[in-house]
Amino acid sequence: MAPGGLPYFDPEYESLSIRINPPRVNVDNDSCGECTLVKVDSVNKPGILLEVVQILADLDLIITKAYISSDGGWFMDVFHVTDQQGNKITDNLTIEYIEKALGPKGRTADESKTWPAKRVGIHSMGDYTAIELVGRDRPGLLSEISAVIANLKFNFSAAEVWTHNMKIACVVYLNDDSASHAMNDPTRLSVMEEQLKNILRVCGDDDKMGHTNFSMGLTHIDRRLHQMLFAEMDYDVKGLTNEADCVAFLELKISIDRCLEKGYSVVTVRCRDRPKLMFDIVCTLTDMKYVVFHATISSDRPYATQEYYIRHIDGSPVNTDGEEERVTKCIEAAILHRVSEGLSLELCAKDRVGLLSEVTRVLRENGLSVSRAGVTTVGEQAVNIFYVRDASGNPVDMKTIERLRKEIGQSMMLSVKKAPLSLKAPKARTKTSFSFGSLFERFLP
Missing domain, CATH: 3.30.70.260 (ACT domain)
Structure with a gap:
């Protein structure tokens, strides 16, 4: 008996079945001529399917077929996967990572930093500050947000921005340009918070202004964006706009x-x-x-x-x-x-404070609205990808793209691609939350 007369409970008991029957992972390139089979057999546990699918998604693998069964306490999955070009997965490092990440030991801290796991670190450690912004979208909002951050001499290390039904959710990773680490000055943080609230408050009700929230744990960035839009009930709208x-x-x-x-x-x-x-x-x-x-x-x-x-x-x-x-x-x-109709603009340039502010200002001045964006920094190189429409939500006139080339083509590389279809529609409240943490290295698309 434990002290106090309560029965003793071994904290290791909960993981006993997993330790007795560790996950078995098999990456099979022989059974199918067109794709690689990833087979996972494991004791079932809450969230295991999302964990497996998330790892495959982070590697940018295409799932062409899958069979899932998790009845009776056992989890059995078979995924047919290819790379983005439709080829089998033959890279030994990728195969080894799949086996380790889904296998008995799972992902280690060191592996998380060297493989493309996109996570939002929501604790006060690390070299970056993660900021979450949720609000009602409007043309030029991303430009205004990035201008505030640039004026306070903070640098974008990475960012993901999604819009849907006139709502915006973004997770931004910043560091202090003067010291290249997370922002530790509470005064500057407070100033940035208040200025960002004021930007979002323009389209929000005064009684529902943004607020600051500190939370704990690690959340995959794509999942966090889904959660942020879900919390704002972006699904609960009527009517289509074009x-x-x-x-x-x-x-x-x-x-x-x-x-x-x-x-x-x-x-x-x-x-x-x-x-x-x-x-x-x-x-x-x-x-x-x-x-x-x-x-x-x-x-x-x-x-x-x-x-x-x-x-x-x-x-x-x-x-x-x-x-x-x-x-x-x-x-x-x-x-x-995640889907965007219109054009995809990919811009590459040497990273510096104010780069994102400059680019989004040019997009705004040319009448373009950003429906989704991804910002990545690798070494001294920044890669910004924007999915754009005109301010009315319609496809972009190619004359506008030519003006963009002339304005920013001297200082950075611009690649223009056709984007897939998407959807949008009406309105939302405003909320701002701040969270602090580490940036895990991302895989470039």
Whole structure:
């Protein structure tokens, strides 16, 4: 007996089954002529499917097929994957990383820094400060945010920006340009916080102004962006804003059926295929407290069909029409968070304080609105990727692109690509939260 008469509980007992039956991972390049098979057998645990899919997504692997089963306390997955060019995974370092990350020991701290795991460090350690911003989107907002940060002599090390239904969520990694480490001066932090609140408050109600929040733990950055938009109920809107939105929406079909004999709800999604589609759906189901017991994923390019057998974490299926509608809307929103219609602009230049502010100012002055963005710094080189439309949400006139080339082409490289379809729609509240932590190295797309 433990002191006080309570029965003794061995803290190691909870992990006993995993230690007795460690995960088995097999990367198979022989069974299929067109793709690599990644097979995972493991004791089941909460969140394991999202963990596996997240690792494959971080490596930018394309999941063309998958078979998932996790009934009876055991988790068995088979993923058919290729690289971005549709080839098998033959790089030994990538294969070794998959085996280690999904295997018995999992990911170590050192491996996390050298492999492309995108995480938001939400604690007061490390060389970077992570800032989360959520609010109501408008043309030029990203330019105003980056101008405030540049004026205070903070430098962008990385950032991810998503917009959906007139709401914006972004996670920004900054360091102090004078010392190249996280911001430790509470006065400067307070000034930046107040200025950013004022920017967001322009489009918000006074009684719902931004606030500061400190939280603990590590969250994958893409998952965090989904959570931020979900918390702002970006899924709960009516109406589409332009013809391109309607076309994209018509390509997305979601149905929920009830499998009464097994007690499951069956969620079927059919839409245009794209990278990280499975991650976005599994991420959303997980954060909505649903458990995936079985799933079948297939892609017959350009479309994908994904079927999930789910129950709520309390063991109940999706029981009401209202719950079905909410699950459908949330999955729709999650799929559309990452997709962008219009043009993709990739700009490469030597990193410096104010670079992002300068670029976003030029985009704003040329009437362009940023629907999604990714900022990465590798050594002294900054790579900024922007998905843009005109201020009305319509495709960009190529004459505008030529003006951009003349304005910024002297100081940086500009690459223009066609972006895939996406969606957008109406309005939101405003919120600002600040969190402090480490930046884990990212893989360039």
